[in-house]
Amino acid sequence: MDVSVDALTSFAVFAEHLNFTRAAEQLHISQPALHVKVRKLAESLGRPLYRRDGRRLVLTADGETVARFARAHDERLAHFLSEFSGAARTRPVVLAAGQGAYLYLLGDTIRTMSAGERTRLRLINCDHRQMLAAVRSGHAHVGVSVLDVLPDDLTAAPLATFPQVLLVPTGHRLARRRSVTMRDLAGESLVVPPSPRPQRILLEQGLRSAGADWTVAVEAEGWPLITHFVTLGVGLAIVNGCVPVPRGLTAKPVTDLPSVTYHVVHRPEATDDPRVTALLDAFPW
Structure with missing residues (x-):
């Protein structure tokens, strides 16, 4: 196999960005030139190294292996050169x-x-x-x-490890409970992550299993924004127990959700x- 160090280095940069334009800019070469390097590397190895998933490029399993080797090779070379020159390792x-x-x-x-x-x-x-x-x-x-x-x-x-907790205003009917279940959320409006986030899927499955009818108050990305909407009175939210509880809210463990x-x-x-x-x-x- 005719595999050059230059091709491996170029592929490592491409694998980091998964975008030919940005990777070519970092390498200070043209985008077509990078395409050629990656294509020739794949041909030399006899394996596809990336594929298109909708609008995104993703590495194949072989591509991940080659990228891992390329970065390890680059790290070893940089370490050798730093030791050889007596310079401190800066990566x-x-x-x-x-x-x-x-x-x-x-x-x-x-x-x-x-x-x-x-x-x-x-x-x-x-x-x-x-x-x-x-x-x-x-x-x-x-x-x-x-x-x-x-x-x-x-x-x-x-x-x-943290429990999953329900954030509720201190004056809410559930605020007096030591803990809550998914069934207790029947009829509530909830602040939830967008579909198909894993947390959203988990919540929908738990509410469905509990037979609890509920509505989406708003979809929000990230715990800070979700928590902010609860403080504004938009709805209730289930969050990880590591999330700080703002003033005016209380956190109740949800007993039928896993930690x-x-x-x-x-x-x-x-x-x-x-x-x-x-x-x-x-x-x-």
Whole structure:
């Protein structure tokens, strides 16, 4: 196989963006030239490396493997050159996580890493599917998210577990309860994530199983906006127990919904890198 280092480097950048225009700009080459590099690499390997999913480009399983190898090769080369020249290793360790994890779990971790002089931290904000893809492809060293199914090919460890709670105004009829069930929400208007978010699917299944009729007050993306709408009196909302409860609201555990667990995931060999070890040690285990 005729596989060049230049082709691998170019593919690693493409795999990070999954957009030929942005990747070509970063590489300072034309978009057609990048197309040729990626096509020739796929032809040399005899495998398709990406596919089109609607308007998006996504890596195939082979593409994830090649991207992971390309980034690892690039990391090893950079490490060798830094040691050879006696310069400090400056490449950042990359963390991928969602809004909730960054807002409510990882603040101290980010402060600790940002205050360090030896290990720089780069952050990627994404959903759990994008996080897993980033870790698998080597785009991120470590990921944090709520996972319904633990990946077989990655190392996953629980970071923190929280109940699901109902946010209600203190004057609401349910505010006097110690806990609530999904059936108690019959007739209520709820602030919910958009379809087909996993939380929305879970709520709809739970309400359907409980035989509770309900209406959508508003669809909102992210816990801060959902919480804000509840404070405005738009409707009630079920959120993760790590979400701070604003003044004027109270949180009631929902007994027939499962707790949510945030997991830390990384490739098994990632802990060979001292930068990754430093990041893992900074997590609030």
